[in-house]
Amino acid sequence: MTAPIIFAIPKGRILYEALPLMQAAGIEPEAAFFDKESRALMFDTSDPGVRIIRVRAFDVATFVAHGAAQAGIVGSDVIDEFDYSELYAPVDLDIGHCRISVAEPAELAATDDPRSWSHVRVATKYPNLTRKHFAARGVQAECVKLNGAMEIAPLLGLSSRIVDLVSSGKTLKENGLVEVEKIAEVSARLVANRAAFKTDERIASLVEKFRAAGNA
Ligand SMILES: Nc1ncnc2c1ncn2[C@@H]1O[C@H](COP(=O)(O)OP(=O)(O)OP(=O)(O)O)[C@@H](O)[C@H]1O
């Protein structure tokens, strides 16, 4: 019997926007997936040929790039941070919209000119993306890696600046920060392992179903 396709999805906020698209693509998770008491990590779906794993956002990219999962859904922020050559991202799902930006305390921004920077110290979950962004214009970025709550770093003197996701701007505002530079727009993508996409026609067919679901 052919092994089922493993489809990886993030635990966080993209999940709720992704569910209708998954349903339209014919992969509805079993009831246990929605059971908060369940500790299971892998679930059946309405398609007997597809199983779902629910993992951290960054790990979706890692599972799919290594072929441990053959397809999944992940933000373009995560794709850009890893830059895995085996991660193919053929469909923009038009969900999970936000931006990745540089922010700093409002008092600092009042007199600061980002064009004058030659070196910046930045707290971020995205060190690779940050270094690449600044290197492109000759600025050296020293990154302090955090895994969440970046907005607190300037308040406590860990770094003057942060690079993080911004949507409504509420988190920045409530922590006395302002956005000084947008690095990129972010949205969630359907991703596939490049080799699996080329060799397994079930993956190509799944990609087409999501493309159609996104356009519906
Ligand atoms: N405020 C936001 N608005 C819209 N999309 C967002 C927002 N924050 C994050 N995202 C998108 O959702 C993805 C997952 O983010 P989320 O905050 O749910 O994960 P997380 O809690 O950071 O993940 P983990 O706890 O696994 O590290 C991000 O990679 C991004 O693409």
Ligand SMILES: O=P(O)(O)OC[C@H]1O[C@H](OP(=O)(O)OP(=O)(O)O)[C@H](O)[C@@H]1O
């Ligand atoms: O501009 P806003 O609408 O306030 O959204 C931005 C916030 O959303 C994300 O965090 P999330 O809530 O996912 O928590 P996290 O910091 O634990 O990732 C992101 O890391 C920002 O902190």
